């Protein structure tokens with residue numbers, strides 16, 4: 446089945462200037478060609494997006510399906526059935542916001558395993574998922590209400606193997622303390638060095654990468670030396686920390702919006718609000734240093750579902766151009782996920798992950814929120830949807 450998508454303006458996210466009067470030829474699940482708009486090929490279905498800006502599907506590099514902004518511990522105390530249905534609801538909303546690939550960095554009850562399966566079999570709508578199963582957390586550590594409490598080297602190896610058994614794509618470790626857990630210090634190293642090294646070794650030998658939750662403090666050096674693939678959040682890093690990341694193969698995933706929501710929302714527990722507020726100003730410095738020192742950066746909404754516009758805006762606040770911010774939301778995320786040759790830009794041969802927005806995100810990056818059309822792997826998931 447061939448589809449012929451007529452684009453008002455086309456931002457292919459390779460970094461090239463936007464193009465007018467182009468059409469994307471989609472065959473089955475892939476982009477066959479990008480051509481000058483003209484006569485619709487015989488037998489092809491025309492999709493008219495001539496009044497919109499067309500981009501590749503967005504890639505959210507750090508998300509959770511069972512948690513919304515607010516009191517995370519209370520939400521995670523809900524029943525398994527309730528959380529599974531909530532995850533299904535959020536998966537659909539995330540796709541509708543234009544996110545066609547999502548890296549899930551931790552769920553309870555292996556809900557991500559089943560949601561992924563349901564999306565792949567067409568039972569429900571949602572983004573393409575990379576999943577991590579249960580985050581690994583020291584007993585009583587950050588987000589202990591969400592993950593697998595793990596203590597000692599041999600238990601760490603067993604915990605990684607439990608996740609592998611469920612078919613996860615990556616392993617998530619809570620290397621430092623966190624914001625949303627009462628009593629947790631965001632810059633403390635929550636696992637011993639030996640535990641972190643064992644986690645990365647176990648994952649790597651089995652062909653998986655490790656994502657390390659890491660706000661700041663001594664765990665950063667340990668994780669970089671152990672060879673984690675990504676460090677997440679980074680809001681409390683020093684400039685020396687940022688240089689350490691820049692001089693390593695490790696990616697840094699910023700999740701700025703969720704902290705901003707935590708500071709403002711009446712649902713946020715006081716301890717969470719206080720920590721988020723104290724860290725906020727340093728976060729902008731970290732983003733500026735990351736830009737300055739050439740860190741590999743991607744972004745995630747981290748429960749602020751769908752709001753990639755906020756993540757793009759936060760990068761621009763720190764000196765990224767609009768095009769660079771859009772790339773952090775697309776091709777950079779794809780590269781981080783190991784999918785750089787399959788998605789993240791609009792180019793022949795890649796999956797047809799195509800979205801359209803009202804407006805022009807290069808002049809106003811907030812227009813990334815105005816998603817009105819979503820195609821994932823050649824299938825139209827939402828057409829002429831009202832902007833969120």
Ligand SMILES: [Zn+2]
Pocket residue numbers: 507508509550747
């Ligand atoms: Zn998270």
